Amino acid sequence: MSSSQVYLKKARYGKDKVKLMKVYRDNKWQTCVELTICLTLEGDIETSYTEADNSVVVTTDTCKNTCYILAKRSANVDNIEVFGQEITEHVLKQYKHIHVAHVEIIKHKWSRMVVDGELHPHSFVRDGEDVTTTHVTQYRDGNKITIESSLKNLLVLKTTGSAFHSFYRDEYTTLPEVWDRIFSTSVDATWRFTSNSPSVLRHQVNFPEIHNSVKKITMDTFAKDDSASVQATMYKMQQQILRDNKAVGEIDYALPNKHYFGVDMSKFKIDNTDKNLDVYQPVADPSGLITATVSRKTAAKL
Numbered sequence: 001m002s003s004s005q006v007y008l009k010k011a012r013y014g015k016d017k018v019k020l021m022k023v024y025r026d027n028k029w030q031t032c033v034e035l036t037i038c039l040t041l042e043g044d045i046e047t048s049y050t051e052a053d054n055s056v057v058v059t060t061d062t063c064k065n066t067c068y069i070l071a072k073r074s075a076n077v078d079n080i081e082v083f084g085q086e087i088t089e090h091v092l093k094q095y096k097h098i099h100v101a102h103v104e105i106i107k108h109k110w111s112r113m114v115v116d117g118e119l120h121p122h123s124f125v126r127d128g129e130d131v132t133t134t135h136v137t138q139y140r141d142g143n144k145i146t147i148e149s150s151l152k153n154l155l156v157l158k159t160t161g162s163a164f165h166s167f168y169r170d171e172y173t174t175l176p177e178v179w180d181r182i183f184s185t186s187v188d189a190t191w192r193f194t195s196n197s198p199s200v201l202r203h204q205v206n207f208p209e210i211h212n213s214v215k216k217i218t219m220d221t222f223a224k225d226d227s228a229s230v231q232a233t234m235y236k237m238q239q240q241i242l243r244d245n246k247a248v249g250e251i252d253y254a255l256p257n258k259h260y261f262g263v264d265m266s267k268f269k270i271d272n273t274d275k276n277l278d279v280y281q282p283v284a285d286p287s288g289l290i291t292a293t294v295s296r297k298t299a300a301k302l
């Protein structure tokens with residue numbers, strides 16, 4: 001293939017899996033924040049690919065150093081959307097040929113320990129594999145910024161209060177209708193903010209409060225809803241989140257339906273059905289996968 005037939009359509013590079021821990025010390029009380037960061041850059045970098053011109057390359061090692069140095073200076077490492085913006089703003093100010101900065105941050109969970117019935121000042125426990133994340137993208141063009149944040153891997157289960165019946169049936173359908181089943185899922189929720197004003201996003205949105213609200217609404221709705229299906233329960237979560245969080249423009253959910261099927265004990269003349277059903281087989285795969293995006297008809301007010 002001659003070189004005239006191809007062109008560099010897209011290019012983006014940087015450092016992934018930058019692991020970082022910051023400890024804030026306030027007299028007796030200490031707080032720790034553990035992050036995994038991916039910082040990637042776009043801009044006038046084509047010649048590094050097409051002409052082996054490294055003069056335009058801000059090294060991936062520099063990207064890593066930038067994360068550590070800004071973490072050292074920042075009072076906001078815990079507030080991942082704001083810390084992400086601090087990094088994107090720095091990159092666009094420092095490197096005039098870089099036009100888009102992406103920062104993806106995963107915040108790992110360290111919850112304060114309760115020891116002898118009291119919160120401990122400097123000991124923490126990983127009490128769940130759920131994480132919060134953000135992806136901040138800042139563009140030189142128009143000073144535009146987008147922020148997409150998530151709650152991931154929140155594993156939940158309820159032993160009743162979930163049914164699934166009256167679904168479409170044809171000659172391919174074998175699933176029995178159920179009025180009472182186990183419902184378990186691993187929540188993956190992603191919500192978006194968009195603004196042409198980075199300073200509005202930075203100063204007028206309480207990002208940690210929104211993370212807490214998404215988690216609380218997800219768990220409250222999951223527990224309280226008399227679920228007709230994963231689809232219907234999910235939509236209730238999304239509606240409530242948009243109702244309570246005016247800065248959020250749109251929210252996606254992806255909920256795997258982690259099946260627990262009753263074990264067939266009829267061969268042993270044991271009734272493990274209906275009211276006698278209490279032994280289940282968790283089935284890792286295949287799992288259902290239910291997704292939806294719920295958006296505002298008019299843009300979020302920011």
Ligand SMILES: O=c1[nH]c(=O)c2[nH]c(=O)[nH]c2[nH]1
Nearest residue numbers: 164175228229230231257288
């Ligand atoms: O809540 C559910 N939604 C489905 O679409 C579905 N499909 C299925 O087999 N079980 C379920 N459960």
